[in-house]
Amino acid sequence: MISHAMKELVQNSERVLIMGHKSPDMDAVGASIGILKIAQANQKEGNIVLDPDDIDTGVQRMIEEIEKDDELWSNFITPEDAMELVTNDTLLVVVDTHKPSLVMEEKLLTKTEHVVVIDHHRRAEEFISDPTLVYMEPYASSTAELVTELLEYQPKKLKLSMLEATALLSGIIVDTKAFTLRTGSRTFDAASYLRSKGADTVLVQKFMKEDIDVYVQRSRLIEKADIYREGIAISAGEHGEEYGPVIIAQAADTLLTMTGIVCSFVISERKDGRIGISARSLGDINVQVIMERMNGGGHLTNAATQLEDTTIEDARALLQDIIDEYFEGGDEE
Ligand SMILES: [Mn+2]
The missing domain is CATH 3.10.310.30 (Diaminopimelate Epimerase; Chain A, domain 1)
Known part of the structure; x- marks a missing residue:
């Protein structure tokens, strides 16, 4: 149902802008990439809003890998660029948070009336005002798990690259501490789907390497x-x-x-x-x-x-x- 509603919203928009929380983690970036794929599968241009000055060491290796993929990287834009692009026909998708004060660029929220919130955190008092669609599932392991489920019901044209599938799987693995916390049967279903799309667990391990x-x-x-x-x-x-x-x-x-x-x-x-x-x-x-x-x-x-x-x-x-x-x-x- 949510997947269908999401498809309609994407189709009725001019473009899709996607943002996670400030200092995004692998779940926020992975989920953003998943939403980007939904936009592309529905022939819409999508962009992920990422502040190059707000990249935490925890996701640095993942971002470096994305930068090497010209096609994928070309969809990442700065908050300033996003402010130029946004119109009232933009669908803005917020992932991995629902608090306006935590999003990558709070000002974007006031620039369009079409805002979707996809998150797995327990609902706090502070919430994005008047969202068009809310998909909050506190029992899900991660936003990447929720977005993977949405992906499974999108048009057949949807193609995930190895790196994209790996980014989503990284989100699940990091948020569950490698399937030990908040892990349900749906978590394994999502992981299984991503693995079948080529997600590389060794690359996940590389993303998680630390200094x-x-x-x-x-x-x-x-x-x-x-x-x-x-x-x-x-x-x-x-x-x-x-x-x-x-x-x-x-x-x-x-x-x-x-x-x-x-x-x-x-x-x-x-x-x-x-x-x-x-x-x-x-x-x-x-x-x-x-x-x-x-x-x-x-x-x-x-x-x-x-x-x-x-x-x-x-x-x-x-x-x-x-x-x-x-x-x-x-x-x-
Ligand atoms: Mn998360």
């Missing part, structure tokens, strides 16, 4: 972890050591893979002078509630905050108080 200094930085944070209450790991960087948000998120992810740890918090100084905290949980402890009490936000299993005018020590003390309150405060979660 040694990233690994070392993450390890430094993990090394500092200790256990506060049963199953809760807290790690804090040193004063004067800045870590990017991706590194602290990855450190929290990694801690969660350790035996006995059900919840992890990583605290560090950031380049902007604030203190960042990244929180992860296997699901029994609601880290969203804990981060919200520190003016942050997120999901049950994945949340974060940034604190102004404080130190690592004070942030840690506050966090521990809030964790204690969470367990003892009486309001059952």
Whole structure:
């Protein structure tokens, strides 16, 4: 049904512009490529909006590979170019987020009335206003999984190259941590379809390769972890050591893979002078509630905050108080 509606919207538009969230990950880029293919299968021009100054190290290798493919790369445009191209006959497809403040170019949202949102995150209060079509499936593993399902029902003319199929599969693999989290039978169905279209798992592995200094930085944070209450790991960087948000998120992810740890918090100084905290949980402890009490936000299993005018020590003390309150405060979660 959604696939049919999507086809109609594409056919009734002049062109299709696609954007993910800021600092897009492989899921956002892979899903964007999938939507591009839907536009092309319906004989419409499609463009993916990507800010060349906002490419995270996590997707850098994938983007480098796309750049080598002249045909595919020619469909990527900057936010400035997108602002020139957009008209009210443009179909704007937002993937892997539904928050206006997170999209690649927020101004695009006001330039057309035809906006489609495809996302797998739990619905937040902040939502793109008045979308034409919303496809939100919080039980899906990834946006790439949802978009792959849409692709399967598009015209037969649709042809996925090895690289395009691999980009979509990378989105699924990254968002599921290689089929260990949020993976349903539909996830395997989508992966199977992509594999049959030539998706290359060795190339996915190459996309996920990381630089040694990233690994070392993450390890430094993990090394500092200790256990506060049963199953809760807290790690804090040193004063004067800045870590990017991706590194602290990855450190929290990694801690969660350790035996006995059900919840992890990583605290560090950031380049902007604030203190960042990244929180992860296997699901029994609601880290969203804990981060919200520190003016942050997120999901049950994945949340974060940034604190102004404080130190690592004070942030840690506050966090521990809030964790204690969470367990003892009486309001059952
Ligand atoms: Mn995603």
